[in-house]
Amino acid sequence: MSAEKMMSAIDLRDFLRASGWSLLQEGLRHRLYVLSNPSYPKRQLVFPMDTNAPDYEEAINRVLHKFGELTNQTVASLISAVSNLRDDVLKLRVFFEGNDRTLPLPFASTLVTNAEKMLKSGACTVLQPRTSHPKLSLTEAVQFVEHARFGQTEEGSFILNFSFPLNAMDTQGKLPLDDDIHVPFVRQVTLNLEKAISELVEAIEADTLDALVDGLKTSQMPLISANLCDALAGMHDEQVNNAIDLTFNWSSLRQHPRAMRSLPLRIQSDYFSRIEEVHRALKAVDEDEEDTFIGTVEKLEGVMGSDGKRSGGVVLALLLPEGEIVRARTMLDADDYAKAGEAHMRNGSYVRVTGKLRQGRQPRQFVDMTSFEVLSGGATAGN
Incomplete structure (x- = not known):
């Protein structure tokens, strides 16, 4: 069964509406979704409401191609966006020089383990902001990871996909990340991770890590924890000498409160040793x-x-x-x-x-x- 056939008509409708298209009510009488956009006055997107309609797959494919031409996006990327309509998505790409078709198995296992640690640390920081969490076992942090899904890999070296259903948890954090106090907990965690990693990378590149660490130690609501730095540092293998790209794609049902980032967050291979230094500086009890x-x-x-x-x-x-x-x-x-x-x-x-x-x-x-x-x-x- 093709992706177009499996795609829900309601999901495609909601995706298009979130992208600025308006639903025309008269089409509903004919069991059709008809959408228009003032930016494209001579265009309409039309597809059946019923997935068992004879031309459903053809109509969905036609809409995706037309929308892709208008927005300069590929059909594959649109299918992914619609399927993750209600999710925030994190793409973690490993890249390195040489034979990028294989990874050492221990490193692949460590990569997934540290990705889970990174997600838990982000959730713990939203719940209890501090520079070092003794354990990443808060109930809500564990539940956040349990609700996460591990998606299919993609072309382009090693890309791990993690999706987080936006409304999976009825929890509120303590970390102020947006003016809207009703931001879903899942979005609070993904926002925290994006902002924390961004600040860490910017401090490395601007050579202001000392000031960053000093500020975190005196802050009542630190964004960055030793646990997060430990997880990021663990995503580097000295023999592979890899770098990491992190890309956050936000559910279109709830827009990112700030301007969308056009480029991924890149942690270059020589950044990891500096991140480890921050981990040691922030760790509350750095005992063996x-x-x-x-x-x-x-x-x-x-x-x-x-x-x-x-x-x-x-x-x-x-x-x-x-x-x-x-x-x-x-x-x-x-x-x-x-x-x-x-x-x-x-x-x-x-x-x-x-x-x-x-x-x-x-x-x-x-x-x-x-x-x-x-x-x-x-x-x-x-x-």
């Missing part, structure tokens, strides 16, 4: 986590010693108490390295490690280890 963690062995980086045994670095995927998985690098002696090799080769095998997990970009450093043991398959945190 000393605990016992359950995880898996993701990568072996050791070297052969003169005794014929391997030792050295390994990369672990550790489960944190709040449910987040982070990558961490640690150094192992020959005995523990042999255990790590065993766990790496055995499907479903977990390890339990005790030590200190340092703050910072992934892979984080895991130091002062006091124990390293391999668990049987199926072990979970807390066992």
Whole structure:
């Protein structure tokens, strides 16, 4: 079934009305939507009200092509806009030099995890503005992510689509982002993210990060949190050396209160280290986590010693108490390295490690280890 056939006539009608077209009542008697626009006095857009009409698909396709010609938009972009009529949409594009047809799987997983962390941090800031959130587990923030949808990828390197139904939540935040106090909570979150990331990028480019951080620390309603910076910094992979573009598309049923941004927010590859500096400056309690963690062995980086045994670095995927998985690098002696090799080769095998997990970009450093043991398959945190 084509996109035109699946498209709701009501959604197309509402999209066109939000774009400045007016509905002519006389067409309704003939089961037709007829719309006109004073900017195009000799044009009308006409399509059936009933999706089972014999010419429905042809009529919708004709309207989309005509509207696209008038507004210089592609039919594909219009179909996407109509399908997301009631959603705010965030497009996150990863781009880099070289072979852009593949991404390292651990980085792809980390990218999605940090995108979720970014969305939760935006929701937490709207609910309780502060420079550092101890946990991103506020009920409304979790619900915001649960209501979000992960859309199809697009052409143009790696593009992740996240859509947020505008009226999914009956919640009000505390952060003043618009003169209208009745702004839906979902729009408050997307507005916060756009404004916060924009201010962060502008401060990096203008070399005013120190002033930005000082202002955030004294503000009663800070837009930017350490958690947001941590999430953004986690979207960079040193080997890939990628950059990130973020594009916000607002539901046409509720216009953006400011002028629409024509270009995406670009975080260049050399910006991420500066964002990490802001994360550290804003973090309220930048203490290392000393605990016992359950995880898996993701990568072996050791070297052969003169005794014929391997030792050295390994990369672990550790489960944190709040449910987040982070990558961490640690150094192992020959005995523990042999255990790590065993766990790496055995499907479903977990390890339990005790030590200190340092703050910072992934892979984080895991130091002062006091124990390293391999668990049987199926072990979970807390066992």
